[in-house]
């Protein structure tokens with residue numbers, strides 16, 4: 001019943017890339033196939049342990065690899081879960097795998113550099129065509145009544161499906177007829193060398209040309225002292241399908257209150273960079289070395305989705321279903337313990353090596369920030385992991401809240417921060433004056449969501465965090481400043497009363513203030529107002545935006561303000577125009593001016609009035 005099928009268009013595109021690319025490391029296909037065999041065995045073992053009716057045959061749970069140098073073939077067979085005919089069509093004829101889809105999208109954007117991408121993102125099964133002229137997959141599903149099938153393809157247009165022999169054992173056997181220039185993969189020594197790198201991390205025995213190759217060991221169950229750094233590295237490369245070593249790893253075991261064994265890895269690069277979407281959870285859940293779920297949704301909080309690795313707990317029931325994982329109090333406790341441990345691990349890195357922590361920060365800062373907003377119980381610890389520039393750092397140099405606090409002045413109560421789009425913009429902020437004059441440091445936050453992050457954090461290192469564009473700063477009086485001429489109390493009150501009266505219901509407060517030293521006036525976010533950033537966000541989302549009532553503070557020492565106070569009795573109209581000019585400029589600087597045309601119109605009217613004299 002030979003039956004010819006076309007590959008899905010995306011598969012053809014992918015295969016075209018795979019076949020024609022130049023590969024620096026095409027041996028990754030062996031790893032991909034061994035990893036598929038191991039996955040298939042893991043799935044079967046779980047079926048057996050949860051008492052599903054499984055087609056047994058006599059095959060043990062093992063992987064068999066054979067090379068035939070003369071025939072130029074390599075065969076990788078497993079006694080795993082196998083595939084039904086429908087599954088073969090779906091899994092080996094379409095792109096179901098989301099990572100592969102992303103790979104294709106990337107390929108369309110990038111020109112050249114393909115070989116790196118193939119290694120980096122693991123194109124899975126299809127990578128076999130880097131080395132194969134033809135591939136023959138013979139498979140029988142675990143389901144007792146499914147017929148065995150044979151799939152054959154040269155990786156070009158499509159594949160043929162035929163019935164396989166009735167005595168086909170359960171599992172999948174992949175026979176690879178190698179390309180002329182890939183004949184090396186039929187050489188026993190070459191293949192043994194490739195497999196030996198990670199064979200010990202495969203949870204099942206591997207037979208190589210009839211000889212037993214590996215000692216099965218779950219690296220996470222071992223004592224830390226008995227595992228070498230290279231072993232962690234190889235384990236990571238195998239399980240995360242990565243070509244590069246991890247940036248960092250953590251091995252953690254506990255006996256109480258829950259039996260836990262875990263190895264977690266921080267990848268060298270943020271998996272969501274380069275336009276890649278949100279990544280799926282990649283820390284697998286095991287129960288005493290049996291894989292329960294390779295992508296459990298609720299094992300770790302979402303902001304830790306960049307991690308890969310394994311969490312194993314003997315206390316979990318083996319037959320736990322996906323639904324039970326959704327709402328399982330034990331899982332929640334595991335999540336809490338591991339998260340806390342991992343935060344400690346990061347604290348350790350920060351303490352040991354600033355450089356290493358900063359390279360972590362460069363890749364992963366937004367996950368830490370996401371954690372502050374979403375993991376209430378960990379936010380205090382995470383706040384200490386934040387890094388930022390400040391008025392006391394050089395451009396490009398980072399500091400922490402702990403260091404900030406160590407530099408705080410004796411009369412400084414709170415931590416001061418300012419939000420904006422860049423350091424250059426923030427350095428010119430009129431809000432800085434009052435803090436700089438007192439010798440207080442101001443932390444700069446320039447990422448989009450920083451306002452939410454700091455609002456969630458509220459306190460760090462036992463100090464309150466205050467945004468300096470808010471009205472209620474409560475600064476200590478300025479000391480040792482030479483007396484500058486300024487408005488006296490009566491003049492000041494008369495000026496601010498006048499502005500409040502002429503701008504009824506516009507401002508929550510009109511004051512004169514020592515907070516402003518260089519500009520004639522500044523606008524502050526009213527105490528009950530939402531911030532300009534949040535306002536812009538609501539607007540962009542088409543949400544109703546509540547009315548705001550900023551506070552205006554005049555600088556009593558500014559010559560312009562002093563002149564303004566006088567001018568009222570001489571020429572009230574001109575004084576009104578001048579006041580509006582100062583107010584609108586202050587609002588503009590603060591990002592609070594609704595309608596910039598107002599400022600332009602006012603400037604024009606002011607000039608006309610002045611030049612008419």
Ligand code: ADP
Pocket residue numbers: 032036037039040078080081082083091092097123124125126171172
């Ligand atoms: P991934 O392993 O990331 O899902 P692959 O391209 O490696 O992607 O494999 C695609 C799918 O083909 C697998 O998800 C699995 O369902 C199926 N498959 C591949 N190899 C085997 C195998 N040896 N036994 C059973 N199923 C397999």
Ligand code: MG
Pocket residue numbers: 032035036124125
């Ligand atoms: Mg795979």
